[in-house]
Amino acid sequence: xxxxxxxxxxxxxxxxxxxxxxxxxxxxxxxxxxxxxxxxxxxxxxxxxxxxxxxxxxxxxxxxxxxxxxxxxxxxxxxxxxxxxxxxxxxxxxxxxxxxxxxxxxxxxxxxxxxxxxxxxxxxxxxxxxxxxxxxxxxxxxxxxxxxxxxxxxxxxxxxxxxxxxxxxxxxxxxxxxxxxxxxxxxxxxxxxxxxxxxxxxxxxxxxxxxxxxxxxxxxxxxxxxxxxxxxxxxxxxxxxxxxxxxxxxxxxxxxxxxxxxxxxxxxxxxxxxxxxxxxxxxxxxxxxxxxxxxxxxxxxxxxxxxxxxxxxxxxxxxxxxxxxxxxxxxxxxxxxxxxxxxxxxxxxxxxxxxxxxxxxxxxxxxxxxxxxxxxxxxxxxxxxxxxxxxxxxxxxxxxxxxxxxxxxxxxxxxxxxxxxxxxxxxxxxxxxxxxxxxxxxxxxxxxxxxxxxxxxxxxxxxxxxxxxxxxxxxxxxxxxxxxxxxxxxxxxxxxxxxxxxxxxxxxxxxxxxxxxxxxxxxxxxxxxxxxxxxxxxxxxxxxxxxxxxxxxxxxxxxxxxxxxxxxxxxxxxxxx
Numbered sequence: 001x002x003x004x005x006x007x008x009x010x011x012x013x014x015x016x017x018x019x020x021x022x023x024x025x026x027x028x029x030x031x032x033x034x035x036x037x038x039x040x041x042x043x044x045x046x047x048x049x050x051x052x053x054x055x056x057x058x059x060x061x062x063x064x065x066x067x068x069x070x071x072x073x074x075x076x077x078x079x080x081x082x083x084x085x086x087x088x089x090x091x092x093x094x095x096x097x098x099x100x101x102x103x104x105x106x107x108x109x110x111x112x113x114x115x116x117x118x119x120x121x122x123x124x125x126x127x128x129x130x131x132x133x134x135x136x137x138x139x140x141x142x143x144x145x146x147x148x149x150x151x152x153x154x155x156x157x158x159x160x161x162x163x164x165x166x167x168x169x170x171x172x173x174x175x176x177x178x179x180x181x182x183x184x185x186x187x188x189x190x191x192x193x194x195x196x197x198x199x200x201x202x203x204x205x206x207x208x209x210x211x212x213x214x215x216x217x218x219x220x221x222x223x224x225x226x227x228x229x230x231x232x233x234x235x236x237x238x239x240x241x242x243x244x245x246x247x248x249x250x251x252x253x254x255x256x257x258x259x260x261x262x263x264x265x266x267x268x269x270x271x272x273x274x275x276x277x278x279x280x281x282x283x284x285x286x287x288x289x290x291x292x293x294x295x296x297x298x299x300x301x302x303x304x305x306x307x308x309x310x311x312x313x314x315x316x317x318x319x320x321x322x323x324x325x326x327x328x329x330x331x332x333x334x335x336x337x338x339x340x341x342x343x344x345x346x347x348x349x350x351x352x353x354x355x356x357x358x359x360x361x362x363x364x365x366x367x368x369x370x371x372x373x374x375x376x377x378x379x380x381x382x383x384x385x386x387x388x389x390x391x392x393x394x395x396x397x398x399x400x401x402x403x404x405x406x407x408x409x410x411x412x413x414x415x416x417x418x419x420x421x422x423x424x425x426x427x428x429x430x431x432x433x434x435x436x437x438x439x440x441x442x443x444x445x446x447x448x449x450x451x452x453x454x455x456x457x458x459x460x461x462x463x464x465x466x467x468x469x470x471x472x473x474x475x476x477x478x479x480x481x482x483x484x485x486x487x488x489x490x491x492x493x494x495x496x497x498x499x500x501x502x503x504x505x506x507x508x509x510x511x512x513x514x515x516x517x518x519x520x521x522x523x524x525x526x527x528x529x530x531x532x533x534x535x536x537x538x539x540x541x542x543x544x545x546x547x548x549x550x551x552x553x554x555x556x557x558x559x560x561x562x563x564x565x566x567x568x569x570x571x572x573x574x575x576x577x
Contacts, residue, residue: 088122381553
C-alpha cells in the first residue's frame with residue numbers, strides 16, 4: 001500500500017489562511033546557484049565543506065532581490081566538470097557561486113578554515129568577484145557572513161535594514177555543537193526521509209549538538225523533524241518506542257520555537273510533527289504557513305506545506321506552492337513529481353504529463369516517479385501507454401524490482417503483463433520491502449489470474465501478518481483497510497466490511513482529502529468482493545467527483561471493478577456521465 005498518510009484533525013476550514021507572498025521573480029530578482037564547495041582537506045571532512053556551502057546558500061536565500069536555487073538542484077553538480085554555461089542553462093541562473101574549503105586542523109595550535117569562493121557571471125564565464133578567506137575556525141560564522149555579504153555587494157543587491165545583522169547571526173557559540181550539527185545534516189541528506197538508519201544517525205548527532213549548546217535553535221528544530229520522520233517511517237516500532245518518539249519530536253520542535261519564536265525553524269518542525277506524527281493537517285498547514293512567511297523561498301518547506309494543503313483539499317494552494325518549489329529547485333525530480341501527481345489528481349492530464357515527464361528525465365531510475373507517469377496514462381484510459389512507460393525504464397533498473405514496486409504501491413499488479421506477473425510470482429521475499437507487502441501483492445495477483453487456492457493461502461498469510469501489525473498499531477487506517485481487503489478475498493464478508501468501514505472512520509475524506517480518498521477506494525473494493533455492489537458504487541461515486549486518480553478511462557481498464565461491468569450506475573461512471 002502507498003504511504004499516503006495525512007491528518008485526522010477537525011474538518012478543514014472552507015477558506016485557507018492567507019498564503020505567504022511569493023518571492024520576487026523575473027527581472028526584479030537575480031538568479032543565483034551556489035554549487036557544492038570542493039573539499040580540499042581530509043575526505044572525512046567533506047560534511048564540513050557541505051555545511052559551509054549550505055550556510056552561505058541559506059544566508060543568500062534570505063536576501064531580497066536574489067532568487068537562489070535550492071540545495072537539491074545545486075548539489076547535483078558536486079564534482080561536475082560541466083561548463084558554466086551548461087550549468088546556467090540547466091538551472092536557469094545568471095550567476096554561479098563556486099569555491100573550495102579546507103579545514104586546516106592543528107593538534108597544538110588553532111585550527112583554521114580556508115574558504116576561496118568565486119562568483120561567475122554565466123553569460124561570459126568570467127569571475128564577477130573572488131576572494132580567499134583564511135581565518136581561525138572560531139571565526140567560521142564570520143567567514144560565512146562575509147562571503148554572503150560580498151556576493152550581494154558584487155551583484156549590486158542592496159541589503160535592507162536588518163539584513164546585515166541577519167547575515168552575522170551565529171547559530172551557536174559552541175564549535176563542537178556546530179560540528180555535531182553538521183554531521184547530523186550530512187546524515188539527514190543521505191536519503192534520511194525514507195531511511196530509518198540514516199535518521200537514527202542524524203538524531204544522535206543533533207542530540208549531541210543540543211547537549212553541547214541547549215540554545216542551538218536549528219539543531220533543536222532539525223532534531224524534531226528527524227524524530228518525526230523516524231516515527232513516520234518506522235511502522236514496526238514497538239508501541240512504547242513510538243510513543244517516546246512522538247513525545248520527543250514535539251518537545252524538540254517546541255523547544256526550537258520557544259527559543260526563537262520569530263524564526264521559521266520551530267514552526268517548520270512543529271508542522272512536521274503535526275503532519276507526520278499526530279496526523280493533523282489543519283495545524284500542520286497553519287505552522288507551515290507561518291514558517292513560509294519568514295522563509296518564502298524555502299523549496300523543501302514549500303513542498304511539505306503542499307502536502308498539508310492537499311490533505312485539506314486546498315488543491316490550488318498546493319499547486320501554487322509546488323510550482324514555486326519547482327522554480328526554486330529546477331533539477332529536483334521530487335519537486336517535479338509532487339507537482340505532477342497533484343495535477344494528476346486534479347485530472348489536468350496534459351500538465352501532469354509535462355511535469356512527470358520532466359521528473360522521469362531527471363530521475364529515470366526512480367520507481368515511484370515512473371509509476372506515477374504510467375498512472376496518468378491509465379487515467380486517460382491508455383493501458384498500452386502505461387506499459388510503455390514501465391518498459392522504458394533504463395537497463396540498470398531491475399525489472400523484478402520495478403514490477404514489485406508497481407504491484408505494491410497503489411495496487412497496480414494488474415497493469416503488469418502476463419510475463420511480468422509470472423516473474424513477480426516466482427520472485428523471492430528479497431524483491432519486496434517486507435513480507436506483509438509480498439503477501440498482499442501475491443493475494444491480488446493470484447486472484448487476477450484465477451488461482452483461488454494459492455490466492456487463499458496468500459490471503460491467510462497476509463491476514464495473520466496484518467492482525468499482528470494491528471495489535472501494534474490499532475489506529476492505522478491503511479492496515480485496517482488492507483486487513484479488510486484480505487478478509488474479503490477469504491470470503492469473510494462481514495468481518496471484511498467492518499474492517500473497511502472502521503478504516504474509513506479512522507481517516508474519512510472530510511479530514512484528509514488525499515489519504516482518505518485512497519482508504520475510501522479500498523472500502524469500495526471490499527464491498528465489491530463482499531458482493532455489495534450498490535454499496536461499492538456508493539463508495540466509488542464520490543471519488544469520481546473529487547480530485548483523485550480514478551477517472552472514467554481508468555474504470556474502463558481496471559479489472560478490480562469487473563464485477564460491476566454491465567451495472568447501469570457503473571456504466572455511467574465509466575463513460576463520464
